[in-house]
Amino acid sequence: MTVTATSADDTDGTQTQSPARPWRTKLARSVPAAAAALCGLLLYVSFPPRTLWWLALPAFAGLGWVLRGRSWKAALGLGYLFGLGFLLPLLVWTGVEVGSGPWIALVAVEAVFVALVGVGIAAVSRLPVWPVWAAALWIAGEAVRARVPFGGFPWGKIAFGQADGVFLPLAAVGGTPVLGFGVVLCGFGLCEAVRQVVEGRRTGALRTGAAAAAVLTVAVPLGGALAARALVSDKAEDGTATVAVIQGNVPRAGLEFNAQRRAVLDHHARETERLAAEVRAGKVAKPDFVLWPENSSDIDPFEYADAWAVIDGAAKAIDAPISVGSVVERGGKLYNEQILWDPVKGPVNTYDKRQVQPFGEYLPLRSLVGAINKNWTSMVAQDFSRGTKPGVFTMDGTKVGLATCYEAAFDWAVRDTVTHGAEMISVPSNNATFDRSEMTYQQLAMSRVRAVEHSRTVTVPVTSGVSAIILPDGTVSQRTGMFVADSLVQKVPLRTSETPATRLGILPEMVLCAVAAAGLGLAIGAGVRGRRARGV
Known part of the structure; x- marks a missing residue:
């Protein structure tokens, strides 16, 4: 049966069918x-x-x-x-x-x-x-x-x-x-x-x-x-290690580029030396090793003697090996590098970041991007090169796997540190660029998932926060605030067994x-x- 409506204007007695109501169709x-x-x-x-x-x-x-x-x-x-x-x-x-x-x-x-x-x-x-x-x-x-x-x-x-x-x-x-x-x-x-x-x-x-x-x-x-x-377990399988995570913080705006880089290095050295003073005073347990964040020294210590001296002084003060995040130029190529710095021998090992960030650490389609906006190309003036080997440092007898910042998002980049013997994992990061955004919390959650995935303690040293120590069950046992200088010291379990996820890849x-x-x-x-x- 068809229903029709009579228009009030139809005075001749004829009936006309009202049009469908298009707004209802659009709403639906x-x-x-x-x-x-x-x-x-x-x-x-x-x-x-x-x-x-x-x-x-x-x-x-x-x-x-x-x-x-x-x-x-x-x-x-x-x-x-x-x-x-x-x-x-x-x-x-x-x-x-x-x-x-x-x-x-x-x-x-x-x-x-x-x-x-x-x-x-x-x-x-x-x-x-x-x-x-x-x-x-x-x-x-x-x-x-x-x-x-x-x-x-x-x-x-x-x-x-x-x-x-x-x-x-x-x-x-x-x-x-x-x-x-x-x-x-x-x-x-x-x-x-x-x-x-x-x-x-x-x-x-x-x-x-x-x-x-x-x-x-x-x-x-x-x-x-x-x-x-x-x-899921946080029980120690190969003993424990006392680890220190350093967050030096970054200076706020107002310094020119090179002064800013030097200030970041000084901040991390100063926080390490402050921790060393607390250790000597018996207020804090002496760490077996120390972890600095990515970009904690954007000044190449192999090129600049003053940067070498600052890092070496910090390692001697704490009397423990330090993993230092630096930017290093070698053979005309730029690397985002972690340097294992021994308090006696100096630099003894390095790890070059393998999964570099497009548009952050290297610029794909550089000519096209430059044609759109020249300012964007100047922000990545020189592309970083990729490392080729998994990062596992032996620090005071403990094998520490390294996945630098962006790499924590990639399954393979974390897994192969464990398959190469890592008893714990460190994710050195630099989130200062992203201010107080949710990025640092999103990345911290990734590290918590990685801890459970591979049943390993995960440390997250960050330049400006949030730095954290995560147990193998995904629990955050300690964390810092944002944009504060701080350090975390804790005895953590070391594990050697592999989860099904690690084995299956x-x-x-x-x-x-x-x-x-x-x-x-x-x-x-x-x-x-x-x-x-x-x-x-």
Whole structure:
């Protein structure tokens, strides 16, 4: 039956059909778009410095609801909006010093990966147990994003938002891919469980098999996380070491470039000497070794005798080896280097950062970037070169693995320090450029995940904060404030056993990528068969 409306202006007695209300149609179409962006924002809120890790579950449940059954074009747009809602606020710190242009450009590119994953999720959403295929697709998207372009950008991996969550032990099972998969699977499983209940009420008949499968996609990740707690331990396996973490702080604005670099070095030497005085007074335990942050000496001590003297004086004062973060030029090449400085022998070993940061430590597409804005090229006047060997320093008998700052985001860069014998890990960093943004807390959460992933104590010496000591169970036992000079001294457990995640390496990620590919293959095959059937 067609319902018509009579216009008040129709005086001749005829009836005219009122036009459809376009605003209702537009509103209905805008709801999924708004929901996608809001779910992305919800996912961002689940990340540090907040401890609302559980918000990732409704965020993915909402994403599953928005994408289920959509066409590829709609899914592309909705996935992109989800990516923007998540990444725009998460990565705002990237524009602290260089302005909003690079920040917006980075997010615009990274959100494309999320959009493509959204297309895949929409495709597999018609399959049985679709949450499994969809969660695997998300992890496959993270795997690609961690490798391209320019060596990848893993920031925003779901695992890095779970340092305070119940799923964290899954990191010891299969690293960040398995941890992230468990969280995303549980979120999509919640979506499917609710959908089955709603569908059952509407039709009056609950599909028992489908409902049970939906419940399992929620229960299995939670049960797996609880079972994996047996892999998490902070017990010493090879004795203990007393470690000192130095945060020298940085001077505020007002100094020219070279004076600023010298002031940073002096600050770290001064804080080390202050600690040495406390040790002599019996107020603090004497450390076996000392860890300085990245860029604690941007003045090359191999080139400048005054920098050598300052570092050597600090090592002699504390009477312990120091890992010093420096910028070193060798053979015409620039390196972001950690130097093992012995109080008697001086520099005895070095580690060159291997995963250098694009647009921060080297400039891809330099000519193109210069054509857009000459100021951007001047900020990276000379590209840093990459190191080639894993960093493991033997410091007073303890093997300390090194993953410098940005490297903590890359699975391989942390893992191979452990496979090369590290009994603990240090992540020397320099976050001063990013002021009081959330960046330092996001990076601290990464180190907490790495501690559980490889069952190692992790220290985080940072120039301006937050520096921390993290136990192998992911607990932060000590931390500093931001933009203060401070030191942390603690006896920490040394461990030599390898978790399943350490032993398996990239294999879990490869398996999940294969599952994602299989899901896409099944979805494409089902679509082809459906079109053929409709054609017949």
